[in-house]
Amino acid sequence: MLRLDAVRKTFNPGTANEVRALAGVTLEFAPGSFTVVIGTNGSGKSTLQGAVSGAFELDAGTVSVDGRDITRWPEHRRAHLVGRVFQDPFAGTAPGLTVAENLALASKRGRWRTLAPLLRGARRGEWRDLLAQIGLGLEHRLDDxxxxxxxxxxQSITLLMATLTNPPVLLLDEHTAALDPRSAELVIGLTTRLVAKSSSTTIMVTHSMQQAATLGDRLVAMHRGRVYLDVSGPEKRRLTETELLGLFGQMRRDDRFDDAAVELVRTHYR
Incomplete structure (x- = not known):
């Protein structure tokens, strides 16, 4: 189980560029669940994932995985617990290494990495079989x-790498946003299959209302560093793209009367 308790994070505090990215967020994710996270720009979606992966220190709050408090663990120490796929398809792989070498690195995530034994024999056969399931002919390009x-x-291989060791947590950060429609459709299909086979707790951030409506068993909408909506089960399954677009409209309307505006009105009418 993944739990975030009263998590707070402000970037550039005390400056003109101050951003309150997470404002006391508390969320619990059941083992094996698939949660889709949406929200307005700057709502804290990616920061939420960064809090889990250890990309920065929190200002307050705790993060735990399967009952272990990992709040103070650096990112590299969490590597064996958290698989992550970023928006940029070039961010999750080592371009100078072969496909097989990248898969070997992923199979040893969070541990001392000696690649030579992994690049021979049975493991290559396993990787070839896994790549064949993608359907792009990559099983013939292990040494490219x-x-x-x-x-x-x-991005397909990055997704495969992130799930290779079946980590307790899988983070997908707008992982189809930079792809053309055909590639995005292929990667989403692969995502659905891999998540269904794994026991990882999956959190997927997306700007696609179609993906948000059709994927996952839970939806969390964020706005201004807080959880704006949290639905699961039948309520999640009934959501439509039109309703989600309406939700975004409501969040933007709420923004017109934000905390600063409220304080301004209070001051004016004292």
Missing amino acids: PIGLLSGGQR
Whole structure:
């Protein structure tokens, strides 16, 4: 189980660029659940994932995985617990290494990495079988530098790498946003299959209302560093793209009368 308790994070505090990214967020994610996170720009979606992965120190609050408090663990120490796929398809792989070498690195995430034994024998056969399931012919390119592949091909392999060790937590940060429609559709199909087979607690951030409406068993909408909506089960399954677009409209309308505006009115009418 993944739990965030009263998590707070402000970037550039005390400056003109201050951003309150997380304002006391408390969320609990059941083992094996698939949560889709949406929200307005700057709502805290990616910061929420960064709090889980250890990308920065929290101002307050705690993060725990399966009862272990990992709040003070640096990012590298959490590597064996958290798989992550970023928006940029080139961010999750080492371009100068081959496909096989990248998979070998991923299979040893969070541990001392000696690649040579992994690049021979049975493991290569396993990787070839896994790549064949993607349907892009990548099983024939194990020894090609991964930097020669297209964005969609690399993102597919990055997703495979992130799930290779079945980590307790899988974070998908707008992982189809930079892809063309055909590649995005392929990666979403692969995502659905891999998540269904794994026991990882999956949190997927997206700007696609179609993805938000059709994927996952829970939806969390964030706004101004807080949880604005949290639905699951039948209520989640009934959500439509139109309703989610309406939710965004409501959040933007709420923004017109934000905390600063309220204080301004109070001051004016004292």
